[in-house]
Amino acid sequence: MTLKVFLELVEIKAKIASVWPFLLGLIFVAANFHHLNWGLNALFFIAMLLFNMAVDINDNYQDYTKADDTQAAEWKKHTNIIGVHHLNVRGIFALMASFAVVAALIGLYLVWVTGWPLLLMGLFCFLIGYLYAGGPKPLSGTPTGEFFAGFTMGFMIMAITVYLNLYQTHALTFALWGRVLLASGVAVMAIAALLLANNICDAQEDLALNRTTIVYYLGKRRALWLFAGFYVVGYLALVASVLIGDLPIWSLLALVSIVPVTRNVRGLFAVQVKKETFILAVRNLGILALTTVVAEGLGVFLP
Numbered sequence: 001m002t003l004k005v006f007l008e009l010v011e012i013k014a015k016i017a018s019v020w021p022f023l024l025g026l027i028f029v030a031a032n033f034h035h036l037n038w039g040l041n042a043l044f045f046i047a048m049l050l051f052n053m054a055v056d057i058n059d060n061y062q063d064y065t066k067a068d069d070t071q072a073a074e075w076k077k078h079t080n081i082i083g084v085h086h087l088n089v090r091g092i093f094a095l096m097a098s099f100a101v102v103a104a105l106i107g108l109y110l111v112w113v114t115g116w117p118l119l120l121m122g123l124f125c126f127l128i129g130y131l132y133a134g135g136p137k138p139l140s141g142t143p144t145g146e147f148f149a150g151f152t153m154g155f156m157i158m159a160i161t162v163y164l165n166l167y168q169t170h171a172l173t174f175a176l177w178g179r180v181l182l183a184s185g186v187a188v189m190a191i192a193a194l195l196l197a198n199n200i201c202d203a204q205e206d207l208a209l210n211r212t213t214i215v216y217y218l219g220k221r222r223a224l225w226l227f228a229g230f231y232v233v234g235y236l237a238l239v240a241s242v243l244i245g246d247l248p249i250w251s252l253l254a255l256v257s258i259v260p261v262t263r264n265v266r267g268l269f270a271v272q273v274k275k276e277t278f279i280l281a282v283r284n285l286g287i288l289a290l291t292t293v294v295a296e297g298l299g300v301f302l303p
Contacts, residue, residue, distance in 0.1 A: 005085050009060060009092070010053040013282065017194065018052045020289040021154050021187045025161025027296045028183050031248055033166060040113065040164045043106050048157060051103035051129060057096040059133040059140070063209075065089065100126075114167040121160050128152045141211030145199070146192040154188030155181055179246050185237025186254075190288045193230040196223060197281030201274040220272060228265050231284070238292070248299020254291040261287060 001009075022045060029036060064082040082092060104126070111119045128148050132139045139145050159180050166172055181188075199206065199213040200223050206213055215223040238254060241247045264280035264287075271277045 001085075001087060001091075005081070005087070009057055009081055009087075011056040011059075014056065014194075015049065015052060016286060016289050017153050017191050018048055018157055020285075020293065021157040021184060022048060022161050023289075023293050024184060024187060024296070025158040025180075026165075027293070027300055028158070028180065028246065029162055029165040030300045031296070032246060033169070033171060035165060035169075037165050040110060041161065043110060044160065044164055047103040047106035047110070050099045050106075051126070054096050054099035054103065055129040055132065057092060057099070058130065061089070061092050061096060062133040062138065110164065114164060117172075118160065118163060118167075121156060121163065125152055125156055125160075140195075141206070141209070141213060143212070143214040143217055145213060146195045149195045150188040150192030154191045155184045158184040158187065179241070179244070182237050182244075183241045183246050185241070186234035186288060186292055189230040189234030189237070190285050193227050193234075194281045194285050196227050196230065197268060197278055198274075200224065200227065200268070200272050201278045203272075224269050224272075227268065227281075231261055231265065234288070247296055250299030250302060251292070251296045253295035253298070254288070257287045257291040260284075 026036060026041065060081055064080045081087070082089065107118075107122045111122065128139070129152070132145070132148065139148050159177065162176075162180050163172065166176075196214070199215045200220060203213075203215050203220060207216070214226070218226065235255065235258065238247070238251060242249060242251050261284050264284050267280045268277050
């Protein structure tokens with residue numbers, strides 16, 4: 001396996017969806033509590049990336065191994081990365097398992113250091129990570145896929161980051177988790193929008209593979225409006241978090257992203273073709289990640 005194929009297998013371009021909430025968590029803690037546990041953050045970052053790569057490998061692995069009828073067999077031969085590059089299926093499984101095991105071992109060490117709440121959060125993430133593509137009815141093929149992807153990556157990664165930096169304090173209250181959920185809203189919504197854009201573009205293919213995503217129930221037009229609505233909710237969450245004082249006023253600079261994000265939303269409304277316009281949702285994720293991290297980071301370092 002070449003490096004290029006490996007990076008495609010682990011969907012390296014999508015890693016921003018996990019790195020972004022991690023950075024937002026660091027900024028949230030720095031802005032409100034002025035304290036960071038750098039060693040624990042570094043370990044979690046490694047475990048998070050390894051597990052995220054394992055999940056993406058599992059997604060490709062499950063799609064490949066479950067495609068057994070004639071039409072699906074053609075799909076896995078010409079579309080799925082394992083079939084396209086003639087990768088060894090057992091080797092792919094071993095790679096996925098090794099990433100997951102190392103991530104779990106690092107996670108258990110962090111649990112030993114910080115306490116049982118992290119174990120609960122970690123188990124939830126591992127469970128959703130597996131069920132997203134695995135099990136008898138993968139979440140990715142149901143109307144709940146966008147919710148679980150957005151919540152688990154957008155909120156849970158940020159929540160774990162906050163926990164690792166505050167576990168020694170008395171700041172961990174139910175009210176704090178509500179504030180973290182609000183501050184993570186822009187990431188939650190953008191990640192959900194990314195998955196929804198993928199499902200909109202794959203609507204016909206999903207039907208052939210017996211996936212009944214939310215697009216199946218809403219239809220493309222309503223799904224497109226939901227796609228646009230996700231960004232609106234994300235921006236509102238960002239503004240609300242600034243208004244209650246959890247994010248610095250500089251964070252509002254991220255609102256300049258409304259212009260390119262809106263342009264990309266209109267592009268998907270016009271054309272819903274995977275190879276042509278799915279990239280617009282990916283660009284929106286990158287734009288929002290860059291602008292929010294830079295704007296919120298400025299608020300931490302500038303008065």
